[in-house]
Amino acid sequence: MHKIEIEAQIDLLSENKRLAEKNREFLRKKGIKAINIMGAIGSGKTLLIEKTIDSLPEIKFGVILGDVICRADFERVRKHDARVEPINTGKECHLDAHLISHVIEGFDGVDIILIENVGNLVCPVDFDLGEDYRVVMVSVTEGDDVVEKHPEIFRLADVIIINKISLADAVEADIDKMERDARRINGRALILKTDLRDGRGLNDWLNFVRRLKQK
């Protein structure tokens, strides 16, 4: 019996990176923009998608919904004017480029795909899906220290949405602290403060989406 030491030097995350680039190339050729929306359970991701579709009828949306069991969100979003693909991830806590590659072929003729990632602020960070923009959504009800506790997801975001601002006083959350924390780790992200229930700040988000269509 021989003992052998093998210098492997294999990049274990390269397979997802390769597939993500393939997705990106596929979408680019079709002229489709993709937005990866991440955030905790209950932060408002699904409502953001519903409001976006309803407010911008001039844009053709596709929606990919990732959840452990996706049926509830699928039933909600399918009532709106968009093509919707659910992905049940089962025990997996994030979407990955491979899961996305199975469904993007069905989005011909769509302008923008909104991808709702599985609800958490940890696992989705490391899995590029081939998206053009990363959006991270937090709500004040998660506590005003949520940004400083999860720096990595905020560092890599293009848009940071602080939602449910009308509840800030009730839950004693300091919105300015949340914004300061976000700015401290990410100076280039667009930071939006919204309340999707009463509509505050929604227009800032819609302007961002409108500009994407024109790009």
Place this chain on the structure above:
Amino acid sequence: MSFASVIVENALRIAEENKAKKVKSLTVVVGELLLINPDQLEFCFNVASHGTILENSKLNIEVAKADISCVNCGKKYDEVVYLCDECGGFVSVKGGKEMILSKIEIEN
């Protein structure tokens, strides 16, 4: 668990290519910004490797630091910040997100 599975998948492939009967140990380099808890990774690895020639092998986990430093004054940081506390310059973050299967020790 998905990180553990990808380690097992790749290690098994290399072990088979080298006609291994048993794998003694593996070394994995994990970037600190992946925020992986080594104890958890080891536990998941033990579960994922069960029933394969990797079972009972030793998983060595080396944490690779990210290079977080101010592009203006060079001050180093242990955590991710955007602007330097000292001089207000931009702070660049390099590395810390890798996951490399660097070594495998096998018996054949």
